[in-house]
Amino acid sequence: MSVSTLAARGWRAACRSPLSVALLGALMLGGCSMVPEYRQPALPLAQQWQGAEAGSAAAGGQWWREFHSAELDQLIARGLASNYTLKAAVSRIDEARASAQVAGAGQYPALNLGGNYQRQNNYGTTEKRSVFAEATYEIDFWGKQRAAADSADALANATVFDAQTLRMSLGASIADRYFEVLSLTDRLRLAQSIADDARQVLDLVQVQASQGAVSNLEVEQQRNAMQTFEAAMPPLRQQRDLALYQLAVLVGAPPEGFTVQGDGLKALQVPQPSTGLPIGLLRQRPDIQAAEARLQSANFDVGVARAAFLPNLSLDLLGGIDTLAGGQIWSAIGSISQPLFAGGQLKGQLHFDQAHVQELTSSYRESIIEGLQDVETQLSAARELDKSYALNQSAVDSAREAARLAQVRYRLGSTDFQTLLIVERNQYQAEDTLLQVRLQHLQAAVGLFRALGGDFSADTLASNSIAQVAHP
Template identity: 85%
Template sequence: MSVPKTKARRRRVAFQSSATLILLGVLTLGGCSMVPEYRQPELPLAQQWNAASGGQSAAGGQWWREFHSAELDQLIDRGLASNFTLKAAISRIDEARASAQVTGAGQYPALNLGGNYQRQNNYGTTQKRSVFAEATYEVDFWGKQRAAADSADALANATAFDAQTLRMSLSASIADSYFQVLSLEERLRLAQSIADDARQVLDLVEIQASQGAVSNLEVAQQRNAMQTFEAAMPPLRQQRDQALYQLAVLVGAPPEGFHLQGDSLGALQVPQPATGLPIGLLRQRPDIQAAEARLKSANFDVGVARAAFLPNLSLDLLGGIDTLAGGQIWSVIGTLGQPVFAGGQLKGQLHFDQAHVQELTASYRESIVEALQDVETQISAARELDKSYALNASAVDSAREAARLAQVRYRLGSTDFQTLLIVERTQYQAEDTLLQVRLQHLQAAVGLFRALGGDFSADALALNSSVQVTHP
C-alpha cells in the first residue's frame, strides 16, 4: 500500500470522527420548550347515571354477540373487514402517520453525500476528483421542531380515534339494519295473514248475502277491510328491500343477490348492557378521545408559534477529500437568525393558535356533554321500551282473544258485522305495533352499547396503536 493512500485514509477517518462529534454536540443543545403545560379541561361529572340499574363496570368487547344471532355475528365481522368507508378511514391513519414522520424529520440533521469529477485538456491534462458529505441542521433550542412533531403525532392519534368511532357506528348500523329487515319480514307475514283471514270472512259474508242474511253493504265493507290489509304490503316490501340493500352496502357487498337466512326477531335476545360510571366514557368513547387528541395538538401548536419569536441557529457542515491529491475539503457555517419585523405575522399566528385551543377546549367539553346525553337517552329508551313491549304483548293477547270470540259470535248470529270489523282492525294494529316496539327495543339496546363506546376492548383499540410514530 502506498504512503499517500494511507495518509488519505487516515485523514478521511479523522474527518468522519470530527463530523460525528460535532453533530452529536449540536443534537444535545436543544432542550427548552415553549409549549404550555397541558391540563385536561375540567367538567363536572355525576357519580352515577340518572336511571342506571346497577353499578357494574361497562366492559368492552364484541357486544353484538349478546343478541345470540350467528348471522348477525357474521354480518358485523364481514362489515368490519370489508366496508369501504372503514377501509378509507384506516388508510387515513396511514396518511396521518406518514405526515407525522415528515414533520418529525425536522428534528434531525439532513445528511447528503456527493462527489465531483473534473478533467481539462487544453494545454495539458488536469484531473480532479473529490468526495464530500454535507450536513444541515437547525438547532432546536426552543423545542419548536419537537413541538411540531408532537402536534403531528397527536393529530395522527385523533385520526385513529376517528376510525374507531366509525367502526363503532358501523357495527351499530349493521345491527340496526339487520333487525329492521327481520322486523319488516315479520310485518309482511302479519299483513298477509290478516288479509287471508279477512278473505275467509269475506267468503262467509258473500255466502250470507246470497242467502239474504246480510246486505251488500256488509260485503262491501268486508271487501274494503281485506283490500286495506293487502294494500299495506307493497310499502312494507319497499321498506324491506331498501333496508336490505342498505345492509349490503354496510357489509361491503353488492345489493344484487344479497339475502338473509333469518326471517324473524323471535329468536333474538334483548341484552341489558352494564352502564358503568359516567367518568368511564372518557376512556370508552373514541370520539371523546379524538377531541382531546386534537386539543393536545393545538396546545403543541402554541409552542411552535411561541418559538417562532426567538432566535434560531442553523449549521451547515461540509467535508470531504480530494481522492487524487489527498487534500481535505471542509467548511462549517453557522447562521443565527432573529425575527425583527414580519408585519404581525408571528403575533397573528400565535393568537390564532391560542384561539384554536379555546375552540377545541369548548368542542371537547361539548363532546363529553353530548356523550352523557346519549347514554342517558338510551338508558331511558331501553327502560321504557322494555315496559312498552310487555304492555303491547298483553294487548295482542287480548286482541287475539277478542277476534276469536267475535268470529264465533258472528257465525252464530249473536253479534253484528260492525263489531267483527272493529276487532279485525284492532288485532292487526295491535300485532303490528308489537312488532315495531320489538324492533325499537332491540335497537335501543344497540344504541346503548354504542353510546357506552361500543367495542372498546384492548383488541379493538389495537387499531389505534398503529399510529404511534417512531421517529428515526
Template identity: 85%
Template sequence: MSVVTGRSVRPTSITLIALGLLMLSGCSMVPDYKPPEIPLAAQWSAGQGVGAVAGGQWWREFHSAELDQLIARGLTANYTLKAAVSRIDEARSSAQVVGAAQYPALNLGGNFQRQNNYGTTPKRSVFAEATYELDFWGKQRAAADSADALAHASVFDAGTLRMTLGASIADSYFQVLSLEDRLRLAQSIADDARQVLELVQIQASQGAVSNLEVAQQRNAMQTFEAAMPPLRQQRDQALYQLAVLVGAPPEGFHLHGDGLKDLQVPQPATGLPIGLLRQRPDIQAAEARLQSANFDVGVARAAFLPNLSLDLLGGIDTLAGGQIWSAIGTLSQPLFAGGQLKGQLHFDQAHVQELTDSYRESILEALQDVETQLSAARELDKSYALNQSAVDSAREAARLAQVRYRLGSTDFQTLLIVERTQYQAEDTLLQVRLQHLQAAVGLFRALGGDFSTAAIASNSSVQVAQP
C-alpha cells in the same frame, strides 16, 4: 442578524462542536397541558347496570349467528372503514415527515472534472454534508408531537366509524327482519279477512246480511293487502342499505334470518359516567386534536426566538491531495414580519380554546347519548310488555267475535272493528320489538361500542401507537 463562519477543522473538533450544541437543545415553549375539567355525575340518572363495561363483541349478546357474520364482514369489507384505515396511514406518514426535521439531514455527493488545456488535469472529489437545525426551543419537537397527536386522532376517528358501523349493521339487520315479520302479519290478517269475506258472501247470498257488509269486509281485506307493497319497498331499501354497509353489491343479497322472535334483548352494563372518557373514541379524538393544538402554540412561541443551524462538510479532493473539512453555523433572529408571527400565535391560542369547548361539548353529547338510550331501553321494555298484553287481548277478542258472528250473536260492525284492532295491535308490537332491540344497540354504541383500536391498527400497513 446572522453570523457565518467557515474554516478547516479536524473531524474530532466538528464532533465536539455538534455534541456541545446538541446538549444546549431541549427547551420547550409548549404550554403545560391539562385536560379540560367538566362536572360529571357519580352515576347515571337511571341508576342501573353499573357493572364495569368491557370492550368486546357486543353484538354476540343478541345470539344471532347471522348478525355475527354480517358485522364481521362489514368490519372487514366496508369501504368507508377501509378509507378511514388509509387515513391512519396518511396521518402517520405525515407525522413521520414532520418529525424528520428533528434529525440531521445527511447527503453524500461527488464530482469528476477533466480539463484539457495543454495537458490533462483530472479532478475528483467525494464529500459528505450534514445539515442540522438545533431545536433549542423545542420547535421541531413540538411540531412532531402535534403531528403525532393528529395521527392518534385519526385512529380514534376510525374507531368512531367502526363503532357507528357495527351499530348501523345491527340496526339495518333488525329492521329487515322486522319488516319481514310485518309482511307475514299483513298477509296472515289479509288471509283471515278473505275467509271472513267468503263467509259474509255466503250469508249475503242467503239473505242473512246485506251487500253493505260484503263491501265493508272486502274493503277491510283490501286494506290489509294494500299495506304489503309499502312494507316490501321498505324491506328492500333496508336490505340494500345493509348490503352496502357490509361491502356487498345489493344484487342477489339476501338474509336467512327468520324474524325477530328468536333474538334476545341484552341488558348492557353501563359503568360510570367517567368511563366514557376512556371508552368513546370520539371523545378521545377530540382530546387528541386539543393536544395537537396545544403543541402548535409551542411552535408559534418558538418562532419568535433565535434559530441556530449547523452545516458540516467533509470530503476528499484528489487535486488538493488531502481531506477538507468545514463547519458553518448560522444564527438568525426574527426582527419584523409584519405581524405574521403574532397573528399565528393568536390563531393557535384561539384554536386551543375552540377545541377545548368542542371537547367539553363532545363529553356532554356522549353523556346525553347514554342517558337517552338508557331511558329508551327502560321505557321500551315497559312498552313491549304492555303491547304484548294488548295483543293477547286483541287476539282473544277477535276469536270470540268470529265465533259469536258465526252463531249470529254479534253484528258485523263488531267483527270488523276487532279485525282491525287485532292487526293494529300486532303490527304495533312488532314495531316496538324493533325499537326495543335498536335501543339496546344504541346503548352499546353510546357506551363506545367495542372501543377497540387494536383491530383498526392491525389493518394498517403503518404501525400506529396505541393510546
C-alpha cells in the same frame, strides 16, 4: 482508488473534523420547550347514570354477540372487513402518520453524500476526484421542531380515534338495518296472515249474503277490510327492500342478489348492557378521545408559535477528500437569525393558536356532555321500551282473544258484523304495533352499546393499532 473507498475516507474525515464534534453536541441541546403544560379540561361528572342502578364496569368487545344471532355476527364481521368507508378511514390513518413522519424530520440533521470526477487534457491529462459528506442541522434549542412533531403525532392519534368512531357506528348501523329487515319481514307476514283471515271471513259473508242472511253492504265492508290489509303490503315490501339495500352497502356488497336468511325477530334476545360509571365514558368513547387528541395537538402548536419569536441557530458541515489537492477538505458554517419585524405575522399566529386551544377545549367539553346525553337517552329508551313491549304484548293477547271470540259469535249469529270488523282491525293494529316496538327495543339496546363506546377494550385503547380498527 474506488469511489466506495473515497466515500469511506470522506466520512472519516468529516467525523474527525472539529465542527463534527460541535454538531454532535448541538444534537444534545434542546431541553427547552415553549409548549404550555397540558391539563385535561375539567368537567363535573355525576357519580352514576340517571335512574340506573350501580353495576359492573362497562365491558368492551363484540357486543353484537349478545343478540345471539349467527347471521348478525357474520354480517358485522363482513362489514368491518369490507366496508369501503371504513377502509378509507384506515387509509387516512396511514396518511396522518406519514404526515407526522414528515413533520418529525425537522428534528434530525439532513445528511447528503456527493462526489465530483473531472478529467481534462490541456497540454497534459489531469484528473480530479473528490468525495464529500454534508450535514445541515437546525438546532432545536427551543423545542420548536419537537413541538411540531408532537402536534402531528397527536393529529395522527385523532385519525385513529376517528376510525374507531366510524367502526363503532358501522357495527351499530349494520345491526339496526338487519333488525329493520327482519321486522319488516315479520310485518309483511302479519299483513298477509290478516289478509288471509279477512278473505276467509269474506267468503263466509258472501255465502250468508247469497242466502239472504246479510246484505251486500256487509259484503263490501268486509271486502274493503281485506283490501286494506293487502294494500299495506307493497309499502312494507318497499321499506324492506330499502333497508336490505342499505345493509348491503354497509357490508360492502352490491345490492343485486343480496339477501338475509333470518326468520324474524322472535329468535333474538334483547341484552342488558353494563353501563359502568359516567367517568368511564372518557376512555370508552373514541369520539371524545379524538376531540382531546386534537386539543393536545393545538396545545403543541402554541409552543411552535412561541418558539418562532426566538433566535434560530443552524449548522452546515462539509467534509471530504480531494485527490488533486492531496488532502482533506472541510468547512463549517454556523448561522443565527433573530426575527425582528414580520408585520404582525408571528403575533397573529400565536393568537390564532391560543384561540384554537380555547375553541377545542370547548369542543372537547361539548363532546363529553353529548356522550353523556347519548347514554342517558339510550338508557331511557331501553327502560321505557321494555315496559312498552310488555304492555303491547298484553294488548296483542287481548286482541287475539277478542278476534277469536268475535268470529265464533258471528258464525253463531250472536254478534253483529260491525263488531267483527272492529276486532279484525284492532288485532292487526295491535300486532303490527308490537312488532314495531320490538324493533325499537332491539335498536335501543344497540344504541346503548354504541353510546357506551361500542367494542372498546383495554388493548384497543392502549395500542390504537390499525389492525384493531380495521378488523373485529
